Amino acid sequence: MIKEWTKAEILEVYNTPLMELIYRAAETHKQNHTVGEVQVSSLLSIKTGGCPEDCAYCPQAARYHTEVKVHKLMDVAEVTEAANNAKNGGASRMCLGAAWREVRDNKDFDKVLDMVKTINSKGLEVCATLGMVTEEQAKKLAEAGLYAYNHNLDTSEENYNNIISTRNYDDRLNTLKNVRKAGLTVCSGGIIGMGESINDRVGMLYTLSLLRPQPESVPINALVAVAGTPMEDQPPVPIWDMIRMIATTRIILPKTSVRLSAGRQEMSLEGQALCFMAGANSIFAGEKLLTTPNPDFDQDKEMFKLFGLTPKKAFADKPKEELV
Numbered sequence: 374m375i376k377e378w379t380k381a382e383i384l385e386v387y388n389t390p391l392m393e394l395i396y397r398a399a400e401t402h403k404q405n406h407t408v409g410e411v412q413v414s415s416l417l418s419i420k421t422g423g424c425p426e427d428c429a430y431c432p433q434a435a436r437y438h439t440e441v442k443v444h445k446l447m448d449v450a451e452v453t454e455a456a457n458n459a460k461n462g463g464a465s466r467m468c469l470g471a472a473w474r475e476v477r478d479n480k481d482f483d484k485v486l487d488m489v490k491t492i493n494s495k496g497l498e499v500c501a502t503l504g505m506v507t508e509e510q511a512k513k514l515a516e517a518g519l520y521a522y523n524h525n526l527d528t529s530e531e532n533y534n535n536i537i538s539t540r541n542y543d544d545r546l547n548t549l550k551n552v553r554k555a556g557l558t559v560c561s562g563g564i565i566g567m568g569e570s571i572n573d574r575v576g577m578l579y580t581l582s583l584l585r586p587q588p589e590s591v592p593i594n595a596l597v598a599v600a601g602t603p604m605e606d607q608p609p610v611p612i613w614d615m616i617r618m619i620a621t622t623r624i625i626l627p628k629t630s631v632r633l634s635a636g637r638q639e640m641s642l643e644g645q646a647l648c649f650m651a652g653a654n655s656i657f658a659g660e661k662l663l664t665t666p667n668p669d670f671d672q673d674k675e676m677f678k679l680f681g682l683t684p685k686k687a688f689a690d691k692p693k694e695e696l697v
């Protein structure tokens with residue numbers, strides 16, 4: 374039986390004295406996962422910038438004047454090369470990101486389906502984050518071999534309209550439903566450091582905890598404040614908030630893969646170590662996230678050696694009979 378958390382209970386967990394919180398999260402982690410095993414996922418922006426949406430944090434929104442250069446959808450050959458590099462760098466998952474509001478049924482979507490087929494044939498788990506999808510589109514992605522779909526709630530329902538006005542929370546939840554109906558695994562999380570309250574952080578975790586099945590993967594991003602976006606002057610999120618958020622996510626969603634996502638470039642090794650201790654068991658690796666810098670594969674290899682971490686193999690969570 375999955376425990377049903379109330380917002381008040383989640384808030385209580387979030388506010389637990391830090392050492393006790395980390396200790397509790399680490400215990401939950403040990404009961405449900407292999408300690409020290411971390412999933413390494415590579416991220417590739419296959420279509421960059423020029424997005425019609427107004428997400429206040431995003432450097433790819435056309436309406437903000439950032440240094441991001443618009444790039445049309447990449448070719449399958451370029452993506453194949455990037456997948457080879459990711460595999461050689463030790464990644465077991467590759468996530469394709471597109472600055473789209475939603476998927477349209479056109480040649481570009483057919484191209485994305487080809488990319489998914491190609492990367493899947495290399496034995497990498499493929500994830501995509503392409504904006505809103507219908508059930509039919511999600512099914513096509515699943516048939517092409519997609520493993521996971523990333524679609525973040527980003528913040529609480531109450532705070533959503535302060536961050537984004539061009540779509541609403543129900544649109545997000547609806548896409549997550551379509552993704553589930555297609556049999557894909559769900560990756561959905563959010564961002565901290567956007568000026569949200571602790572109740573907003575708790576509210577987001579509450580909504581994620583209500584999903585059935587619960588998301589297999591929850592990325593926790595620290596805002597990367599990019600010049601030209603409305604969030605450019607946001608102060609950096611304290612590492613303690615990141616650790617608290619990761620530990621709370623681990624306790625509320627014990628079986629989920631908790632991803633220490635954007636913001637690692639600014640984090641110390643000690644800070645990241647505490648995030649892993651608090652239950653993070655997944656990262657994005659490679660020198661770029663979508664448009665902003667991230668530690669490169671070699672830096673992360675060093676970190677893994679130092680902390681005694683091992684990269685998780687692809688499809689490790691899938692029952693054997695489902696593997697082809």
Ligand code: SAM
Nearest residue numbers: 430431471472473502503504525594596597635
């Ligand atoms: N356009 C699609 C969408 O919005 O669903 C997919 C790509 S979008 C860039 C994927 C996610 O990246 C967002 O939901 C957000 O959580 C995260 N993100 C974007 N800009 C960010 C930033 N500056 N700092 C941290 N996370 C960010």
Ligand code: DTB
Nearest residue numbers: 470502592634635662663664665
């Ligand atoms: C997620 O939660 N974080 C990743 C991935 N899903 C697609 C994206 C982070 C983007 C950070 C800003 C950028 O590099 O443009």
Ligand code: SF4
Nearest residue numbers: 424426428431434472
């Ligand atoms: Fe577009 Fe996604 Fe960026 Fe929002 S987060 S502006 S939808 S690319």
